[in-house]
Amino acid sequence: MGFGVFIHRYDSIYDDSPAERYQFPRQYLGRVQACVGDWIVYYEPRKVLNTRGYFAIAKVQQVIPDPAANDMFIAVVEPGSYLDFANPVPFADESGVIERGVLNGEGRISGRAQAAVRPISSADFNRVLALGLDDAEPLLPRSDIPNVAGGLAEEQAPFVFDQARERLAIALSRIVRDRAFRRTVLRAYGERCAITGLRLINGGGRAEVAAAHIRPVEANGPDIVSNGLALSGTAHWMFDRGLISLSDDLDILVSRHANDVDGIRAFVNRSGRAFAPARPVERPHPHFLNWHRETCFKQ
Structure with missing residues (x-):
């Protein structure tokens, strides 16, 4: 086993879905097999417009022949292991190349x-990993957390670990994963609710939107921005309870079972379509939207 780097770009000719699988030709078979049971970093090349650089980690569960393509293989990603970095890491910084x-x-x-x-x-x-998980300046200020006895500072201490394995153990923490997911989703949506279009910031500088999973973690939904929506409290509540959903084209669907359909239609933005991130790779993926319509939405 060993760590690896997988190059991926959102407009790839390969049948990739970073949180689920990575398709590759036979020439890389040995290198990918060496990563089975271990972790890899996804990297987006510098020639990609607005590249994210090193943008996520995932664990390789197994390698299988691609049943749909001759002489191609698939690295199957362990469910729940994928994690977008809170801070995409550039190929190089002022000190030189990172890798x-x-x-x-x-x-x-x-x-x-x-x-x-x-x-x-x-x-x-x-x-x-250290740079990707650095959350010293979170989107969500910690001012909402009360002081503990002794008057300790509310500011979140940065992660300080010496070994990759120790840092990976922290990355698996639900608290850290939720924090990173929130940062990536809110950044993609400009801290604006996808349903109402409102960007509300309270007096403490806190964005009044949540990062909602389209397919929940409890239902094996991955922590990837394309499985996320920035939603205000009311919109989040309605989405989770199946009163609203989205078509693949991001039309806002309102359940016929809602007790105030007209009120909901007045609540959503006038266009009737959800606001989406500018980058195609960050927009809600039809795979997750279909799951929500089929499983949660009260049609």
């Missing part, structure tokens, strides 16, 4: 950096 393993003996970037799948050292993985 030192792509440098040759002369300190220059080698051809290895172009490989779609490559191993990554524990030290490099730890460096990427």
Whole structure:
């Protein structure tokens, strides 16, 4: 087992779904098999417009032949392991490249950096993970948490860990995953409710929207921004209870079983369509929207 880097771009020709599977040709089979049972970092190339760089982690559960494509394989992602970074990590910063393993003996970037799948050292993985999970400046201020005895500061202390395995154990924490999910979803939606279009900030600087899973974690919904919506409290309540849903084209659907259909229609924004992130990869995925319509929505 070992850590790896999987290159992925939202407009890929491959049949990828980062939170579920990664398709690749035979030439990378050995490298991917070396990652089975371990963690990988997803990386979006610098030539992609508004690249996210290193943007997520996931655990490889198994590798299987692709039943739909000859000489192609699929790395199956362990359910619930995928996590978008709170802060996408660039390929390089002022101190140089983040992934030192792509440098040759002369300190220059080698051809290895172009490989779609490559191993990554524990030290490099730890460096990427530390930057990706850094939440020293959260979107949600901690002013809503009361002081504890002794007057301890309310500010959240940054994560300080030396080893990648220790940091991964923290990444698996539901608290940390929820915090990272909130940051990525609210950033994608500009802290604006997808249903009402309102961007409300309270006196403490807190965005009055929640990051809602389209397919809940309890139903094996992944912590990926395309499985999320920024929703105000009322919209979140109605969405979770199946009183509203979304079509694949993001038309807002109102349940006929609601006791105030006209009131709900007056509550949603005038266009009748949900607001969506600018980046296609961050928009609600039809796969998750269909699950919500079929499972939750009271048609």
